[in-house]
Structures are given as C-alpha cells and as structure tokens.
Amino acid sequence: MFRILFMLTCFFVGSAFSLEVSANGIYDYKMKAIDGKAFNFSSLKGKIALIVNTASKCGYTGQLEGLESIYKKYKDKGFVVVGVPSDSFNQELSSEKKVADFCKFNYGVSFPMTQITTVAGENKHPLFKELTSQAKDGEVKWNFEKFLVGKDGKLVARYRSSTKPGDKDVVTKIEALLK
Secondary structure (H helix, E strand, C coil), rough: HHHHHHHHHHHHHHHHCCCCCCCHHHHHEEEECCCCCEEEEHHHHCCEEEEEEEECCCCCCHHHCCCCCCCCHHHHCCCEEEECCCCCCCCCCCCCCHHHHHHHHHHHCCCCCCCCCCCCCCCHHHHHHHHHHCCCCCCCCCCEEEEEEEECCCCEEEEECCCCCCHHHHHHHEEEEEE
C-alpha cells in the first residue's frame, strides 16, 4: 500500500511541476495593453521578443530610451519589445494613462506596453511564472529585467536590470535570432 501511495504521490508531484512550462511558451498568455485593449502574446508568433518589466520611477528608467532604440532598429526584421509596467517594487506611477504618457513624452516609447502587472512574488502574473520557470534562476529581482524570447515562444536568454538594452551580448543574440 505504501509503495502505491508513494508512486501516486511522485506521479502527481511530477505532473504539477511539468505543467509549469507551457508547450507554447509565451503564446498562451493574454494581458490588457496599456490602452485597455486586449494584448494576446500569440500575436508575437514568429517574432523575436524582448519582454521587460518597466517602472517609471526607477534608477534604470533611462533604459526606456535604449529599448526604443533597439525596437526601432529591428522591428521591421521581426523583433518586438514588450514593456510590462510593474509596481512590484513600488516604483511605478498610479495608472496606465500616467505610465503611457510618461513613457511617450519622456522617451518616445512606441513599442507595445501592457497594463501595470505584478511580476514578482506569489501574485505574479502567469507570464512571469512561465518566464522565470524557463530561466531557472529565480524570481524577478528588480525593474528592467529582460527576457529574450525566440520565434518559438521559448526563453533564449535572461538579462538582469544592470544589462543595458544595447549591450553587445543582447544585440548579438537578437541579430543571431533574426537570421
């Protein structure tokens, strides 16, 4: 009896962990865009995506300029930046409209952005559960972490906050994935 219970427990625990990473990568997830319209990550199929948790009142906020720059440089080749504003670290403005206005007027942001979203902790959005489980190196620790996703919707690389969008490693990987 013990052996059967042990085997069943292993099966169910193993099944629960195997469900963590979606077979479709990021394509199963939906959010609202910053303007309130639906944003379905399946719209990114076949593209290279850099998903970044942003914050308007952070020391790294100037990276929005670099994100916009690489977005403009590669968007016609199948690359997209997706900004995910987050107040997980208490550094985001109080509404999507304020965030959108701030990003547009201060940094000329034209890449897609989502609604303000929890990216860390037990209430983090399922997309970030997916990304951090694929990365296997823990929680989002701060604003402006970058997740580079391939055309198949699976994580290719993760960059912590201090890595700038124009960093040689980031750009080299983007260019290689676009070939």
